[in-house]
Amino acid sequence: GESVGLHLPTLSVQEGDNSIINCAYSNSASDYFIWYKQESGKGPQFIIDIRSNMDKRQGQRVTVLLNKTVKHLSLQIAATQPGDSAVYFCAELASGGSYIPTFGRGTSLIVHP
Amino acid sequence: GAVVSQHPSWVICKSGTSVKIECRSLDFQATTMFWYRQFPKQSLMLMATSNEGSKATYEQGVEKDKFLINHASLTLSTLTVTSAHPEDSSFYICSASGLAKNIQYFGAGTRLSVL
Numbered sequence: 393g394e395s396v397g398l399h400l401p402t403l404s405v406q407e408g409d410n411s412i413i414n415c416a417y418s419n420s421a422s423d424y425f426i427w428y429k430q431e432s433g434k435g436p437q438f439i440i441d442i443r444s445n446m447d448k449r450q451g452q453r454v455t456v457l458l459n460k461t462v463k464h465l466s467l468q469i470a471a472t473q474p475g476d477s478a479v480y481f482c483a484e485l486a487s488g489g490s491y492i493p494t495f496g497r498g499t500s501l502i503v504h505p
Numbered sequence: 506g507a508v509v510s511q512h513p514s515w516v517i518c519k520s521g522t523s524v525k526i527e528c529r530s531l532d533f534q535a536t537t538m539f540w541y542r543q544f545p546k547q548s549l550m551l552m553a554t555s556n557e558g559s560k561a562t563y564e565q566g567v568e569k570d571k572f573l574i575n576h577a578s579l580t581l582s583t584l585t586v587t588s589a590h591p592e593d594s595s596f597y598i599c600s601a602s603g604l605a606k607n608i609q610y611f612g613a614g615t616r617l618s619v620l
Contacts, residue, residue, distance in 0.1 A: 400546050424607050435511070435598045435611035436549070481548060491537070491606040497548045 400479060402500045411469040411503075415482035415496045418463065422484035426493065427456060427467045431478045439467070439480075469501075477503045507533045509601050511612025518589055519620055526584045526615045528599030535601035538582035539609060540574060543596045555582055589619045 405411050417425070423444035428436035442449045442456045442465075449456050455468040465482050479500050483493035508531040518524050528538060537556050541549040553569075555561035555576035563569045571593075573585040582601075586593055596616050600609035 426608065428611075433614070433616070435509075435600075435614045438608060438610065441608065485607055487607055491602065492539075492551065492554060493609065495548050500546075 400498050400500045402502060404502045404504065405472050407472060407474060407503055407505050409472055411472045411476070411501060413467045413469075413480050413499045413501065415465040415467075415499075416463060417465060417482065417484040417494075417496070419484060419486060419494065420463070421486040421488075422494075424485040424487045425456070425458060425465050426483045426485070427454075427465075428481045428483060428495075429476075429478045430481065430498070436481060472501075472503050474503045474505050477501055507601075507603065507610040509535075509599065509610045509612045511599050511615055513615060514613060515616045515618075517618045517620065520590050521588055523585055523587045524589055524617060526586075526597055526599070526617075528582045528584070528601065528612050530580045530601045530603070530610070533601075533603040534579040535582070535603055536579065537602050537606065538576055539600045539602075540572070540582075540584050541598045541600070543598060543614075545596075549598065552584075586617065589617070591619045593617065594619045 426441045427439040430436040440451045440456050447458050453470045457466045479498045481498045482496040485493045510529045512527045540552045552567045553561045553563045555574050557579050561574035576582040598614040600611040602609050
């Protein structure tokens, strides 16, 4: 479950726009994926999850898309609000294994009012 | 949803002292707890995984004598940073999972500053 630390990519959007945050995962055996939101100085919060037998899942204002062919995950946030400003992490898990997720490097979302 | 409480949220200590951080699952039994370290603008780095009643499993490169983890009950795990030095200054975050092993619920984190 080790993550590689590099400076975070940043996505800047205007309030009301839709945001798309992307994540590439590495393990073909991963079958469960989670998006977390981390606000400054706080711990990550669960947003939405998806299993590998699905390619899309919707929540409230959020949609996660999974493309297993290219090992890509995305989080779409509709009508982005200033309160959505945070760092977003994807995490991948192989549920038949140790239940220790591997976290992506994260994307910093900045929403301008 | 499941709530994980982490305490303290911020601690400043002198070099050479030890600091204990508590992580509690408030409304569920945490069969597994995780401890992470996070540097500014970086992702979470897993330090160790602990199951209730057994010794923690440390990730490669993490000194188990430096970062003591105790998971004595299904609702409490502690991380003690022993003989802290300025390079130990960081943001430490715990998480816990219960019956739904796939999902971890995170504490709010502890900012440790070692002078």
